[in-house]
Amino acid sequence: MENRIKAGIMGVCIGDALGVPVEFKKREDLKINPVIKMLEYMSWNQPKGTWSDDSSLTLCLAEQLIKGYDLEKIGQSFVKWYKYGHWTAHGKLFDIGGTTRHALARLIKGESARFSGNIFEEDNGNGSLMRILPLAFYLENEDSIQKLYNTVKEVSTITHGHFRSVFACFIYVIFAIQLLKGKDKKEAYTNTQKIVLEYALEQGFNPDEIVLFNKILKHDISGYPENEIKSGGYVLHSLEASLWCFLNSESYSEAVLKAINLGEDTDTTGAITGGIAGIYYGFESIPKEWMNELVRKDDIEALCQRLENKYAI
Numbered sequence: 001m002e003n004r005i006k007a008g009i010m011g012v013c014i015g016d017a018l019g020v021p022v023e024f025k026k027r028e029d030l031k032i033n034p035v036i037k038m039l040e041y042m043s044w045n046q047p048k049g050t051w052s053d054d055s056s057l058t059l060c061l062a063e064q065l066i067k068g069y070d071l072e073k074i075g076q077s078f079v080k081w082y083k084y085g086h087w088t089a090h091g092k093l094f095d096i097g098g099t100t101r102h103a104l105a106r107l108i109k110g111e112s113a114r115f116s117g118n119i120f121e122e123d124n125g126n127g128s129l130m131r132i133l134p135l136a137f138y139l140e141n142e143d144s145i146q147k148l149y150n151t152v153k154e155v156s157t158i159t160h161g162h163f164r165s166v167f168a169c170f171i172y173v174i175f176a177i178q179l180l181k182g183k184d185k186k187e188a189y190t191n192t193q194k195i196v197l198e199y200a201l202e203q204g205f206n207p208d209e210i211v212l213f214n215k216i217l218k219h220d221i222s223g224y225p226e227n228e229i230k231s232g233g234y235v236l237h238s239l240e241a242s243l244w245c246f247l248n249s250e251s252y253s254e255a256v257l258k259a260i261n262l263g264e265d266t267d268t269t270g271a272i273t274g275g276i277a278g279i280y281y282g283f284e285s286i287p288k289e290w291m292n293e294l295v296r297k298d299d300i301e302a303l304c305q306r307l308e309n310k311y312a313i
Contacts, residue, residue, distance in 0.1 A: 003282070003283040003304075003308070004137075004180060004279055004282075004283075004308075004312065005137050005304050005307050005308045005311065005312060006283050006301065006304035006305070006308060007278040007279055007281075007282050007283035007285075007286070008133055008136070008137070008176070008275050008276075008278045008279040009058065009059070009062060009133070009134070009275070009278075009300065009303075009304050009307070010278060010283065010286060010291065010294075010300065010301075010304065011252065011256075011274040011275050011276075011277055011278020011279065011286065012054065012055055012058050012133055012271045012272075012274050012275040012278070013051050013055040013058075013059075013271075013274075013294060013300055014256065014274055014278075014286060014290050014291065014294055015256040015259065015260070015267075015269075015270030015271045015272075015273055015274025015275070015277075016051040016052055016054045016055045016267045016268070016270055016271035016274070017038065017049050017050060017051045017055070017267075017290075017293075017294055017295070018035060018038060018039075018256055018257070018260050018266075018267075018270050018290070019035075019259070019260045019266035019267035019268070019269065019270035019271070020043065020044055020046055020050055020051065020052050020266075020267045021035075021039040021040060021041065021042035021043055021044065021046070022035055022039065022042060022043060022260065022263075022266050023043045023044065023264075023265065023266045023267050024043055024264065024266075025043070025263050025264075025266065026263050026264070027231070027261070027262055027263035027264070028263075029263070030260075030261045030262075030263050031261070034257070034261045035257060035260045035261055035266075036257065037289070037290075038289075038290055038293045044094055044095065046089070046090075046094065047090075047295070048293050049089075049293040049294045049295045049297075050089045050090065050295050051089050051267075051294070051295065052089075052094070052095045052267050053081075053093060053095050053096055053097070053100070053127075053130075054130040054131065054267055054268050054271035054272075055087075055089075055271065056081050056086075056087045056088050056089075056093065057078060057081065057087075057100075057127075057130070057131035058130070058131045058133060058134060058271070058275075059087040059300065059303060060074070060077040060078055060080070060081050060086065060087050060131075061074055061077070061131055061132075061134045061135070061155065062134040062303055062304070062307050063077065063087070063303060064077050065134055065135075065137070065138050065307060065310070065311070066303075066306045066307050066310050069138065069151070071113045071114065071154050071155070071158070072112065072113050074113065074155060074158065075107050075112075075113030075116060075158045076107070076113075078100075078104055078107070078158060078159070079104055079107050079108055081093065082096065082101075082104045082108075083108070089295040089296060090295065095267075097125050097127040097159075097233070098125075099117075099118045099123045099125050099127055099159055099160060100127045100159045100160075102118055103116045103117050103118060103158060103159040103160075104116075104159070107158075113154075113158045114154065114157070116157075116158055116159070117156070117157040117158055117159050117160050117161030118159070118160065118161060118162070119161040119162050120162060121162060121164070123160060123161070123162050123165070124160070124162050124164045124165050124234060124235045124236070125160070125165075125233045125234065125235060126168075126233055126234070126235045126238035126239075126265065126268050126272070127159055127160055128155070128156035128157075128158070128159050128160035128165050128166075128169055128235075129156075129160075129165065129168050129169050129172060129235050129238055129239060129272060130238075130268045130271050130272055132152065132155060132156065132169045132172060132173060133172075133173075133176060133275040133276075134307070135151060135152055135155055135173050136173050136176035136177050136180060136279075137180070137307060137311045137312075138151075138311060139151060139152075139173065139177065140177050140180050140181070140311070145195070145199050148170075148173070148174075149170055149199065149203075152166065152169050152170045152173050153166045153169075153170070155169075156169045160235070163205070163206065163209050164209060164212065164235060164236065165235050167200075167205070167209065167210075167213065168213075168235045168236060168238075168239045170196065171192060171196050171213070171216065171217075171239060172239060172242075172272070172276075174192045174195055174196055175188060175189065175192040175243070175276065176275065176276055176279060178191050178192055179276060179279045179280050180279060185246070185247055185280065189220075189222075189243075189247065193216075193217050193218075196217060197210075197217055197218075212236060213236070215240055216239065216240060216243060221240055221243045221244050221247065222243070222244060222247035222248050224244065226262075229241050229244050229262065230264075231259075231262035231263055231264045231265060231266075231269050232264045232265055233264070233265045233268065238265065238268060238269060238272055239272070241259065241262055241269050241272075241273075242259060242269060242272040242273040242276070245258040245259040245262070245269070245273045246273055246276050246277055246280070249277070251277075251281060251285060252274070252277045252278060252281040252285040252286050252287075253285075253286075253287055253290075255273050255274070255277035255281075256270050256273055256274045256277060258273075259272075259273035259274070
């Protein structure tokens with residue numbers, strides 16, 4: 001499939017930008033006034049098409065992967081974003097999660113990216129899941145599940161080192177790779193369940209942690225009613241919501257709008273959903289109007305092209 005990398009990364013950025021103006025809004029309010037197009041100002045007082053930290057850190061990771069995999073350089077690119085506004089929409093950041101801020105402060109003080117991430121249970125926001133998608137392009141043809149898991153773990157742990165955050169990223173990357181391999185939604189999902197559960201069992205991961213993912217791994221997340229899908233900043237809820245929106249939609253736009261209209265952490269649910277929906281439905285499926293309204297569209301497209309040149313077969 002042509003432009004899969006561009007479709008995925010643009011999918012993240014557009015989902016993010018659609019969600020930025022209504023971040024923190026309640027689901028009940030968005031039921032009355034649903035998002036159906038790019039809005040401006042409101043929650044963050046940003047112009048139309050502005051994306052947030054989700055896209056910035058995704059783009060930082062993508063840019064580093066063009067040069068090859070180097071964990072310390074990925075960590076330093078996140079610092080460059082934090083300190084100097086690298087890969088921000090307008091030259092300065094306006095949103096950063098607490099866990100990410102603490103981790104980047106450690107990197108600035110000279111800590112290695114291997115040990116910079118927070119590792120406590122309360123550090124399971126969605127700040128590594130929202131930026132992990134480029135690893136799917138890098139790891140698509142990796143035969144070793146162990147190497148795949150270790151790489152996802154390393155990149156998550158730059159900021160979010162608790163097992164739950166790492167495991168959520170792992171599930172998402174495995175699912176994205178299944179989509180990249182051309183599987184339909186249902187097959188991609190059941191394959192992901194099988195691959196992840198077998199690996200968890202083989203590794204002897206803490207069953208108390210694995211059981212938290214039962215809605216996704218043992219059951220069919222798409223079958224749950226909307227009122228059982230939460231959309232705040234907790235990594236497990238973000239993964240559940242994104243898979244639920246994607247599996248219950250028939251187009252890119254339906255998937256991301258469903259994600260955003262769940263309310264609360266709208267930009268991140270939009271970004272995570274948008275990445276997999278972009279890969280699945282393709283670049284041409286993303287509405288042109290949204291694409292044209294995206295800030296720094298040409299810069300993002302140029303970056304995607306470089307990544308495509310490096311990793312697309």
